[in-house]
Amino acid sequence: MKFTELGLAPEILRAIAEQGYETPTPIQAQAIPIVLAGKDLMGCAQTGTGKTAGFTLPILNRLAGGRPAGPRKIRTLILTPTRELAAQVEESVRTYGKHLSLKSLVMFGGVGMNPQISALKSGIDILVATPGRLLDHAQQRNVDLSGVEVLVLDEADRMLDMGFIHDIRRVLTLLPKQRQNLLFSATFSDEIRTLAAGIMSQPEYVEVARRNTASELVSQRVYKVDRERKKDLLIDLIKENNWHQVLVFTRTKWGANGLAEKLLKAGIEADAIHGNKSQNARTRALSGFKDGKLHVLVATDIAARGIDINELPYVVNFELPNVAEDYVHRIGRTGRAGSEGLAVSLVCIDEHKLLRDIERLIKREIEEVVYPGYEPDPSIRAEPILMRSAGARGGQRGGGAGRGPGGGAPRTGGAPSGNRSGGGKPGGGSHRSGSRHR
Ligand code: AMP
Numbered sequence: 001m002k003f004t005e006l007g008l009a010p011e012i013l014r015a016i017a018e019q020g021y022e023t024p025t026p027i028q029a030q031a032i033p034i035v036l037a038g039k040d041l042m043g044c045a046q047t048g049t050g051k052t053a054g055f056t057l058p059i060l061n062r063l064a065g066g067r068p069a070g071p072r073k074i075r076t077l078i079l080t081p082t083r084e085l086a087a088q089v090e091e092s093v094r095t096y097g098k099h100l101s102l103k104s105l106v107m108f109g110g111v112g113m114n115p116q117i118s119a120l121k122s123g124i125d126i127l128v129a130t131p132g133r134l135l136d137h138a139q140q141r142n143v144d145l146s147g148v149e150v151l152v153l154d155e156a157d158r159m160l161d162m163g164f165i166h167d168i169r170r171v172l173t174l175l176p177k178q179r180q181n182l183l184f185s186a187t188f189s190d191e192i193r194t195l196a197a198g199i200m201s202q203p204e205y206v207e208v209a210r211r212n213t214a215s216e217l218v219s220q221r222v223y224k225v226d227r228e229r230k231k232d233l234l235i236d237l238i239k240e241n242n243w244h245q246v247l248v249f250t251r252t253k254w255g256a257n258g259l260a261e262k263l264l265k266a267g268i269e270a271d272a273i274h275g276n277k278s279q280n281a282r283t284r285a286l287s288g289f290k291d292g293k294l295h296v297l298v299a300t301d302i303a304a305r306g307i308d309i310n311e312l313p314y315v316v317n318f319e320l321p322n323v324a325e326d327y328v329h330r331i332g333r334t335g336r337a338g339s340e341g342l343a344v345s346l347v348c349i350d351e352h353k354l355l356r357d358i359e360r361l362i363k364r365e366i367e368e369v370v371y372p373g374y375e376p377d378p379s380i381r382a383e384p385i386l387m388r389s390a391g392a393r394g395g396q397r398g399g400g401a402g403r404g405p406g407g408g409a410p411r412t413g414g415a416p417s418g419n420r421s422g423g424g425k426p427g428g429g430s431h432r433s434g435s436r437h438r
Contacts, residue, residue: 011099025050030206040203046186052092072123073147081158083108090128109133110279131167145174156185218341222368227348235266246314248298256298270296274303317345320354324361349382
């Protein structure tokens with residue numbers, strides 16, 4: 001199938017062609033006709049599948065058909081869980097709508113309200129917002145949502161994880177009852193179904209394969225290493241293999257900061273992004289990373305959610321996520337759109353149970369490797385994993401994995417494969433971090 005067969009306006013097809021896209025991705029091929037038909041849609045798709053264009057293109061098409069008489073009102077509201085995702089979605093709206101005379105605005109917290117107020121006053125067709133800031137504006141009566149024809153809840157599962165359900169429900173009360181609803185989520189939990197049942201009428205379902213099952217392009221590898229030596233191993237891996245664009249995941253904000261500092265001291269251009277950083281600092285780090293000025297971006301799961309970087313070559317799990325599904329999200333950052341990627345996990349003895357959970361979820365064993373010079377010390381015992389800054393969602397899905405005395409104790413007697421790869425140079429054994437932090 002080609003984009004030209006979908007019945008989109010010529011201005012939109014032109015913008016798509018300028019992006020170099022010819023063929024719709026599976027989610028686009030399925031979702032676009034449904035949205036064009038004005039139906040409600042539940043889409044099960046993760047970032048990286050092309051879902052953003054899947055809803056943006058048909059919405060633009062609808063709005064391009066002309067607007068109702070009277071003052072310009074917001075006709076499409078797109079809610080996202082994070083600032084980064086909001087910014088990226090609005091960028092897509094601009095990209096695909098560049099030959100149309102529609103106005104869009106992105107609105108999130110952490111930046112001044114006044115520029116957003118002025119932009120709202122100037123008349124907006126498509127608003128992309130995080131729920132909290134939208135409600136701030138609604139309370140101050142800066143925003144009129146009475147003309148909304150299409151509502152999109154993007155990454156609805158993450159919005160629920162982050163505790164936005166009440167905010168979403170409050171936003172819903174501000175919208176006209178008669179509207180088109182589109183909901184995208186990586187998973188369809190009971191919670192998501194309940195939310196959807198309350199807002200959608202006879203929705204169509206579309207689903208694309210989860211990245212872990214779909215993507216054979218991501219090579220996955222586990223390096224067994226002692227917790228105190230992870231930082232040094234990461235530095236060696238980056239330097240010796242000349243990795244240039246590496247997204248590194250840590251479990252906590254303080255862990256992200258500490259690691260970025262350590263990498264910088266080792267002469268590697270690195271920065272951290274997480275919820276405690278100002279919006280400006282986050283935007284700067286992200287664009288530096290996209291431009292290739294920053295070689296390493298250290299992120300927590302929430303901060304990284306929705307980051308859209310084409311063809312990211314390396315993802316490192318400096319610590320395994322507490323929730324196995326997050327592993328799938330993390331490695332979904334690499335191996336996109338036809339390019340190969342490598343997902344490396346540094347796994348210490350505390351994390352063996354988490355590793356087994358992940359392998360059960362993805363239904364395969366991940367190749368285990370010991371980097372020469374970093375052989376784990378067999379006398380080191382497992383310790384419980386602390387989630388010091390797990391944040392709002394920590395208590396909801398963490399489910400106690402790895403917590404409590406012995407919670408992270410290995411279940412297996414040893415590495416299932418225990419093979420050594422030729423993936424690194426020997427002789428890294430003299431590095432010791434001396435750090436007592438994980
Ligand atoms: P998304 O899942 O919406 O975050 O999109 C993932 C990436 O795929 C983005 O970088 C898009 O620019 C890119 N993309 C979207 N649609 C297509 C397409 N039809 N062909 C190739 N790449 C695409």
